[in-house]
Amino acid sequence: MRLGLNLGYLVGSEDPGGQLRLVRRAEELGFDTVWAAEAYGSDAVSVLAWLAGQTSTIGIGSAVLQIPGRTPTMTAMTAASLDLLTGGRFRLGLGVSGPQVSEGWHGVRFDHPLGRTREYVAIVRSALARETVSHAGDHYRLPLPDGPGKALKLTIVPPSERIPLLLAAVGPRNLELAGEIADGWLAVFHAPEHADDQLAAIKRGLARSGQPDRDFAVVPTVPVVVGDDPQRCADVIRPYAALYVGGMGSRKQNFYNALAVRMGFADAAAEVQELFLSGRQRDAAAAVPYEFIDQTSLVGPPSRIAERLAVIKESGVTSAALLPFGRTVEDKLAMITAVREAYPG
Structure with missing residues (x-):
């Protein structure tokens, strides 16, 4: 199990320089990936591009890009561009968001989320594979059948042969879908004590994919307060x-x-x-x-956190994305350092 860092999204007048300090420290500590989120404030792409230009080894991941906020081909363009600009460090995390944001902010009906996600991922995969993109589904049609548009192909070549694509999922059906069509699962409120049912749903999806034993990332966001x-x-x-x-x-x-x-x-x-x-x-x-x-x-002194990390690892987690809670950047820097020292693995 690796350690990662989840920044969430910028809130209010929060100083982005503090996020950069956290990311640079995480990179020094050997963290696997830094993840950035979006809701209806800062967007993840701008933050990740800014961080990528000021780091060199740490993975850069979206957790998540909102499916209702972008066309699937725009997401493919973004993923290919970030992967190219970072030398293959990008991880694409996707999620449907929720009905309030989807309909209230993006103006996209929150209906048939499973079907939409399945088609969306298929189009993203096709575009990133540099195929000529053509799709006739229930939710997306490319090109439109009654106009001058024609099927097109992505004009840049991302260095990653297959950019990792992870899905945010909470319910059993979403977890099965993640196992079937994605390379990993972005989890929230992941409790090792209740992980068996969630992982069983993912395994059902993996079996349905025809590749039940393929590599699959399990990446929960884990809040941290050391004390x-x-x-x-x-x-x-x-x-x-x-x-x-x-x-x-x-x-x-x-x-x-x-x-x-x-x-x-x-x-x-x-x-x-x-x-x-x-x-x-x-x-x-x-x-x-x-x-x-x-x-x-993860709450308590470092010794207790070390014990808990061992439990998290045993539950099947491949990378724990730490979300430090602190009043200052210095507090957060101290917390991720303490967790790293408590978990030398």
């Missing part, structure tokens, strides 16, 4: 967990809330969601069970 008291460390992560479990979606459709329910936290998930959606975010954060955070994060 003497695990309970107090967990308090720092509570607002983040409450945002996802309580606020990422509606009462009827929240993938992260459903995940918490499958993990055995149904009553707490309902309470967190009710409090969050009624505007009581602080109370929602306080209602997140410590056990949920402890199972999905």
Whole structure:
């Protein structure tokens, strides 16, 4: 198992120079990949290109590029360009986002996400293979059948023979799809205690792909707070967990809330969601069970974190993407350094 770094996305007036310091330190520490996200603020591509120009060895990954925000061929162009500019360091992470962002920000209906993703990945793969792209599906048609457009081929050659393509997935059907059509899984709130069912879904997808034993990356984002008291460390992560479990979606459709329910936290998930959606975010954060955070994060002193990393590794994780929580950049630098020292592997 390797270590990685997840930057999330730029928030408010956050200084991007701090992110660069973190990435350069992660590169010094031998981290595998730095991942950048996007929602409806900073986009991942600009951040990754900026970081790539100021690093030399660390992998550069999107976690994720939003499928509703780009055509599949635009994503292929972006992936090929970043791979070319970084000398083969790019990893393409994709996700459907959620109904609020897809429909509210991008103006794209959040319907048939599995079918859309399947077609989207097929087009991206075809373009990156430098095939003449032609697709007649339920969700995408290239070229359009009733106009002057013609089938085209990507004009640049990325150095990677196959750019790694990973899918963000939470539900069982999405996990099966990831196993079938992707090279890896970008996980969130990954708990080793509940990983067997998720990995079983991926294995079903791998079997359906006809290559059940092929290499497949398992890359969870793992929140980190280093300190003497695990309970107090967990308090720092509570607002983040409450945002996802309580606020990422509606009462009827929240993938992260459903995940918490499958993990055995149904009553707490309902309470967190009710409090969050009624505007009581602080109370929602306080209602997140410590056990949920402890199972999905690294909290406590380095010795405890080392023990937990061993458990994460045994659960099938290939790269743990650390998401450090700290008030300052110095705090975050100290945390990723402490985790690296606690995990010499």
